[in-house]
Amino acid sequence: MNEASHELYVSQPALSSAVKELENELGIQIFTRHSQGIDLTVEGAEFLTYAHQILDQIGLLERRYQQTKPRKQLCQVSTQHYMFTVEAFVEMISSSNAKEYEFTLRETQTRDIIDQVASLRSEIGIIYQSTFNRRVINKLLREKHLVFHPLFSCKPHVFIARSNPLAKLDEVTIKDLEPYPFLQYEQGNEGSFYYAEEPVWPDYSPRQITVSDRATMLNFIVGLNAYTVCTGIDNEDLNTEKITTIPLRSDETMLLGWISNEHAKLSPAAVLYLDKLKEVIQHHGYTIIE
Template sequence: MKLHQLRYVIEVVACGSINEAARRLYISQPTLSKAIKELEKELGITVFTRTSTGISLSSDGAEFLGYARQVVEQADLLERRYFNTVPSRQFFSVSTQHYAFAVNAFVEMIKKHGEDEYQFTLRETRTYEIIEDVKNLRSEIGILYVSAFNEKVMLQLLKEEDLDFHVLFTAKPHIFVSSQNPLAKKPAVTLADLEEYPRLSFEQGEFNSFYYSEEIFSTISSKKSIQVSDRATLFNLLIGLNGYTISTGILSSDLNGSDIIPVPLAEEEVITVGWVVHKKTQLSRMAKVYLDELKLFIQ
């Protein structure tokens, strides 16, 4: 087993394609495929499952990837310490529901720990896709929430996909509204107070189950309902239409300005936000750094 073979596996996972990985590694596709097959033969496992539509990590491959990342990171540290080599390009990806604090932590991670070369990915996406991304190791970490309503279904689904859920924090629900919205002046609001205002939520595509919703109380009907696909659009509609959305209440004025504010929602419910990871992987150094920044920001 050679160090460059480990780097090859990491690059293929990052690219999701052998052809693209070969291009970035400046080697031919047959050379890359041969190196990986030789590694699989030596290890006695199948790292990548090959189908007519592409490749994906096997269960054994997911476990191997965690160790490979750690070995490559340590090798890079040794080379930089004793040979003054240029740092290798860093890799890290996270998939998250539409949370501003996830972006804040991502920014701080790059500011404090980004080297001269890196390839980082932040996917604000749908709940189902977060689970798929982490399951297939397209992302190391996923960030999503559970509540009394969806907890049993979500945790069972994560278990079936070999994913672990780790609690980041619990919060009472809030609404986000424009600072000019009449509701912004209230110390707290009820669901009854919201009836005449447009409710904004994130659409979940073909997996539009109530259990996948990013907002609690999704089963309660609303006279005015708008679904969007991104956070910027949602914030613009909050301002333009005096709408509201229900979330954790954690918002950063540094990134989001002061036009949107949180107001407590006086309902008996708790939101538990956590991060998910594949059971068979070991977190990379950048994943650990990101989690540290995430926890610092939340605190």
């Protein structure tokens, strides 16, 4: 507190009083006080996260409007683990003529995507809906004042190793996949079937692996002869001698789309990203929903 008071050019009693007033106003305890100093409470740690976001936004505003030189292009996208979203991001950056930019692409959990777009940490979020999760996802989007914009629909596919005996089939069933480990993406403490990135999963799998990133997922597919369920879109990362995609027999359909905050206007870079995203999807043989 002493160091902070020096940084802020206020007396320590005045700073302590201001913190107490803030705690009373918010109805929380930010710090626990003891003879050795102070520590953050759980509520205080959460408060600090929001405070950092506010300061980051202030910094962006200052850099965007107070500098005389050309402004940096800004764009932040949160997405489920789809390679076509990365492919489009590369295309967007390659097509950008900006000499300076700050672009962020987050491959993360479904609930985090929704929260990041709601808090304006990201301009765009890429998620899917199905008959199973649509009601829950749309309810959450409405509560967060978010809008879902459909991009394209597709049938579920499985990603398996080319060495897998099933790779020679034109179509597989969940029954066919029973002998192999099932891979799924982690959905955090609020993990729920409704937030799962896999639109179809076995009723019971004796061997199940949860991962947090796409590279690990691909390595396990090859190294453990495992499988996961996703869209049928691949790219050069998948189109190798090691991994292939095969249609999964299912009544389910995936509706891929992007979400935005109804109170926000997209930046030019975000608009460019959406254009490139649609081009990539069409390049892979899917029809854009207008």
